[in-house]
Amino acid sequence: MRLRIEHKMILGYLPIILLIFVITIFSYRSLDELNTINRSILNEDTVLIQAVEKMGEAVLAQESYGRRYRILDNPEMLDLFRQRDREFNELVDKVRALPHQEEINIDKLLSLHRDFNALFTTSDDLANTPAGLDAGEFDKAVSDTFDRMTALLQYMHRVGKRSQYLKMEKANSIGIRSFRFTALLSTLMIIIGLASVSGITRSISRAIAELKRATEIISQGNYDCRLQVNTKDELADLAASLRVMASRLSLLERISLDSSPLTRMPGGLAIENILAQRLESSHHTAFCMLDLDNFKSYNDRYGYAKGNDVIRATAEIIKSAVAEQGSTDDFVGHIGGDDFAVITHTNRYETICRAIIKRFDETIVNFYNESDRERGCIVSKNRQGRRMTFPIMTISIAVVTHHQEQRITHIEIGEIASELKAYAKSLPGSVFVTDRREKHSEDRGAENTALKVVK
Template structure:
């Protein structure tokens, strides 16, 4: 009887121990799932918030700052035309002045609709006074231009003050986004690391197969953290870890979708836009590895667009994006980056070793394929007739592509803005050369 009771006690003890392990596994995986979902939630919330901030900056703040620059350029042009009118007395300069004045009001009204800031009404009042003074100057050449010039200086100062304040607002917004990004990242890392520790503790009580599956999940975590969202941990379904692996894959798919949403891709070429370009340039500037920046631009595109229409022009921009993407992907290596600045401007970021092969492939293929997009008559003649940007009728050769190449060594450039400005200058030099070609600038650092 005692023996029977002892046997029964042993069976109950084993049953309790086995059930206790199961409970521990359930608690461990439940906790790990909770932390993973929390980490995912914070990650998604952070990505959505950053995406919203990036869209607001791109659609509102950057456009507003650009419009302020346009206002300044318009006012400077008006001052110039007024001065020429006083010297030469030609009514043509009055017409130019009035055209620029209409442009100024159009831009200012658009800015007031976009943003409600206290400085804009003051600027509007100043420019109204400037216009009133200009009417007197244009009505009587002998009148004193000093009042008009004085109000013009005040208006320029007001525009510059708004620009400074707007830049401060933008910097504050960017700093706030950085703080939110850092906070989200730290909390996500803490939650993820806590979940990992719980998973390790659970692995002590399970078989070798479960331990192996956990190691695979750990590898998948690192791969996905590095951006390899399509990585498959290859854990079979049928148990709790298999279900977790499935959820983990769904999480990676969701993160990939959110990353793609955050890119300011061009709707025409689907290539990354200005924000992504600036980020990759800043990232490369922080590294020790030299790299090449290629700024590609189409020659005589406006004449083609005027003759064949904007639909054909859009098709050519899309074709150019495909050519650049395919040839850069073929010869540029796994770390190449292709971006679309806008219009017919593209940017490539490549390693220092293979930009020559990429540029040769792009220019050669472009020259082969562009002929098919002209009429037979224009293709045989090798040129089309059209008006240049000044309205003068002239002959334009068939479209070509020009590429300005900057080879960037460590310490040569301080910012993406400096690289873009230098590339634009080189592009102007390349565009005056006949045919499709590229020009390489190798700055020598003197420090």
């Protein structure tokens, strides 16, 4: 009798076991598909989008360096031009290595880039117009080639975005299909009366519905969705992958929106976040705020385009000084206008500031015409006809240092830096002013503040 009862129980549970097996296999395959899609988005589409954006930056920088080299005949510009060329080719190789990129005409882009390089390098002297082209034809050829490359890069960017969207749509479709199929089988198991199986099904259904909701939200460009998947299985892994993907996409979008369109450098939001992170991790941090003196008078005299050239040149001076004198974890940002920021370690800021001041003072005179350089200033008249003079531009740097035992927020550091910058701008020439805040050894609650001015 006992054997018969056990046999009947086994036969009675057999449909449930089969249903559970079917659900498990189907769910596993669906989840595996979703994981494959998400990996493809992260490892292919996101990589392509990032590479295209960096290629655009490299080409833009090459045009700037090439034109400046022709004007200034500065070998450093040629080195920077070729360095960006190598970066561009490395990015091309990176895109070539991506699978399933048949829609992207990378060979056409590479051909246009070679033509672009040839416009600057076919002459014996890069500072002269290439043989066979007058100045007007040269400028037109450069602009046409640059525009064609830009258009192709924009197309590649759209291809990456479209592929990303289609894969998200596919993931959404898989989620819906999995949900419907699982719901149907769950209904059958509920009819049979197994509460335990129905509980498992509800858990899977909720997780799949949550993943479906998250996929739809992400596909609409909202990357701040909160996934509530509490299982300890492939669903949790998929939820974790989706969270990582959403966080990465959100970061890329914020950086893209916040970055300066003129210098392609991170903007105020990124600067605040990095500074806050450094302070929270108790690093010995130096926050440097940089500002150009007499920039408005230069803009009024030479025009908006020349002013933009000065801003771009200043950005390159700051980045190169930090790259050479700082470390890999140093940060450079563009607050806006002629204001920049550098976040570095307290034992490196002096070397960086000195390098920036030296290179800026050596370079800035090249942006003035011969008569203004000889006078050492710009001469103009105000609305009342009164003669006014404005010195050659200089750079003022305000540095606020932070040590491990201090308690200070990134907002307070920004306010101190603004006050120091106003003081630095009141001093003649290019200078950096340091706010050294140290605690008394006898009284841990008190602080000494010492200013250090270096020209």
